[in-house]
Amino acid sequence: MKEYLCDSCRFKIELEENISKCPKCGSDSFHVVEDIANNEIDAIIESMLEEAKEEKKSRIINKNENDKCILLSDDNYSIEKNNDKCINCGQCKKVCENIANLTYDLNICNNPICTGCGQCVLSCPTKALSIKSEYRKVKQIMDANEKIVIAILSPSVFLTIGKIYNIDDISVAEKKTIGILRKIGFDYIFSSSFGSDLLSFEESFELIERISKKEKLPLFTSSCPSWIKYAEIYHPELLNNLSYCKTPIEMEDEIIKNYFCEKKGFDRKRIVTVSISNCSAYKLYGKEKNVNTDYFITTNELLLLIKDEDIDLKTIDSSNYDSIVGEISGSGYLSSVSGGQTESIIRTVYRVINKKDLAKDEIDIYELRGNEDIREATINTNSLKLKVAVVTDMKSLEKLLENSLYKQYHLIEVSFCKGGCINGGGQAIYENCNNIENIKDLSEKIYLLDKNSKNRFVYNNKELKEIYKKYLENPGSNNSKKIFQSNFENKKVLLGKE
Ligand code: SF4
Numbered sequence: 001m002k003e004y005l006c007d008s009c010r011f012k013i014e015l016e017e018n019i020s021k022c023p024k025c026g027s028d029s030f031h032v033v034e035d036i037a038n039n040e041i042d043a044i045i046e047s048m049l050e051e052a053k054e055e056k057k058s059r060i061i062n063k064n065e066n067d068k069c070i071l072l073s074d075d076n077y078s079i080e081k082n083n084d085k086c087i088n089c090g091q092c093k094k095v096c097e098n099i100a101n102l103t104y105d106l107n108i109c110n111n112p113i114c115t116g117c118g119q120c121v122l123s124c125p126t127k128a129l130s131i132k133s134e135y136r137k138v139k140q141i142m143d144a145n146e147k148i149v150i151a152i153l154s155p156s157v158f159l160t161i162g163k164i165y166n167i168d169d170i171s172v173a174e175k176k177t178i179g180i181l182r183k184i185g186f187d188y189i190f191s192s193s194f195g196s197d198l199l200s201f202e203e204s205f206e207l208i209e210r211i212s213k214k215e216k217l218p219l220f221t222s223s224c225p226s227w228i229k230y231a232e233i234y235h236p237e238l239l240n241n242l243s244y245c246k247t248p249i250e251m252e253d254e255i256i257k258n259y260f261c262e263k264k265g266f267d268r269k270r271i272v273t274v275s276i277s278n279c280s281a282y283k284l285y286g287k288e289k290n291v292n293t294d295y296f297i298t299t300n301e302l303l304l305l306i307k308d309e310d311i312d313l314k315t316i317d318s319s320n321y322d323s324i325v326g327e328i329s330g331s332g333y334l335s336s337v338s339g340g341q342t343e344s345i346i347r348t349v350y351r352v353i354n355k356k357d358l359a360k361d362e363i364d365i366y367e368l369r370g371n372e373d374i375r376e377a378t379i380n381t382n383s384l385k386l387k388v389a390v391v392t393d394m395k396s397l398e399k400l401l402e403n404s405l406y407k408q409y410h411l412i413e414v415s416f417c418k419g420g421c422i423n424g425g426g427q428a429i430y431e432n433c434n435n436i437e438n439i440k441d442l443s444e445k446i447y448l449l450d451k452n453s454k455n456r457f458v459y460n461n462k463e464l465k466e467i468y469k470k471y472l473e474n475p476g477s478n479n480s481k482k483i484f485q486s487n488f489e490n491k492k493v494l495l496g497k498e
């Protein structure tokens with residue numbers, strides 16, 4: 001084992017074999033650390049300190065130095081700004097630097113960088129920033145009555161509806177929200193948790209295969225659109241380690257537009273899919289990646305739609321998801337919280353290796369829950385000590401990447417927003433909506449949805465099994481990859497440097 005230090009970016013890496021390029025910046029100039037004389041090491045440390053100071057100075061530099069506010073490009077499909085309301089308080093820029101951890105110099109890269117996470121919107125005291133809205137367009141399509149409009153509803157949405165309309169029973173909140181969507185005019189309603197089940201099933205087998213081949217480890221999850229963009233810009237060296245899977249909404253969309261349409265005899269050109277979630281990043285991601293899902297609307301937009309339609313919740317009947325793509329395991333709910341996707345994957349990996357379910361008292365992995373920015377757990381299976389980590393913001397991720405600490409894990413789940421999708425930028429904005437207590441409350445409700453589910457294991461989801469039997473064959477099969485495989489691009493060029 002040798003310890004290398006990159007001459008250009010000072011990235012330190014320990015490797016057994018010789019390397020020709022720095023995995024971080026691509027430079028081919030290295031020192032083997034043990035070979036460096038003491039005075040050289042002092043010089044290197046000196047220059048690293050200088051660079052650190054420089055980096056601090058150059059975090060998101062606007063061309064106009066008096067402008068403390070974030071800049072947004074005209075083609076930002078997630079976020080917009082009303083200049084008349086902006087008081088130039090600088091709160092949004094602080095959030096973008098410290099939570100989203102974006103660093104760039106506009107003098108060099110010309111275009112503002114944004115992942116669409118929406119955390120700046122949640123922080124803006126004057127509501128000068130907002131998430132771009134598309135819900136009126138969706139309603140027009142429903143009213144024209146020519147298309148089959150299908151909702152893909154995320155759990156964080158009905159939990160928020162429950163909170164705002166004082167519905168304490170989370171299962172009632174879910175059924176009432178489905179009822180609201182029917183009243184608004186959606187033809188079919190499915191849960192995004194079905195997509196999470198699909199994703200977790202595929203990723204479990206992908207992980208097992210990588211472990212058995214000892215390649216591309218750790219496997220990084222690829223379900224968070226903001227994280228994907230961050231990786232493409234700041235860590236292209238990790239793109240090979242990302243799971244091949246698309247995001248859960250896109251995977252569910254593929255099943256709706258292929259398998260569901262075929263079963264129902266629908267022409268897929270008539271289908272319009274609408275994801276409803278707390279995530280604002282999907283809007284930007286959807287356009288930039290040209291994804292098949294037709295519209296991404298947020299919880300906030302759904303609330304505006306309820307208001308526009310003058311819907312009185314007392315008069316709304318409870319309803320259930322439609323079938324064929326409607327069954328959800330408890331694991332499917334879990335993906336809405338940071339760490340939940342990992343818990344779900346562990347259940348399947350354990351089952352495959354040990355040929356039995358995790359015992360009832362082992363099923364909840366408490367080490368992966370809570371507010372810590374980095375959480376980790378080791379799961380003992382018959383043939384493997386599975387080491388996993390969960391990271392909830394990009395600053396913490398950078399800590400893991402430093403000195404190759406991340407290499408000790410088999411699986412790393414990354415979500416851009418603290419707490420996971422329940423704290424996405426498209427959530428309903430009310431007082432303290434994204435404070436720790438609210439995130440904790442919503443997380444507890446997600447854990448309860450899982451706990452109360454009749455089936456908590458993805459691999460026992462009957463509709464999912466049917467889809468594999470009739471259409472996909474196996475996870476990772478050619479059929480699966482044909483519709484589920486994502487494509488990641490090295491976007492380092494957006495930083496304006498090679
Ligand atoms: S947080 Fe809002 S008001 Fe403050 S600088 Fe940003 S956009 Fe303007």
Ligand code: SF4
Pocket residue numbers: 070079095096100102113114115116117118119120121
């Ligand atoms: S949406 Fe996120 S990444 Fe984009 S400007 Fe706001 S905080 Fe920064």
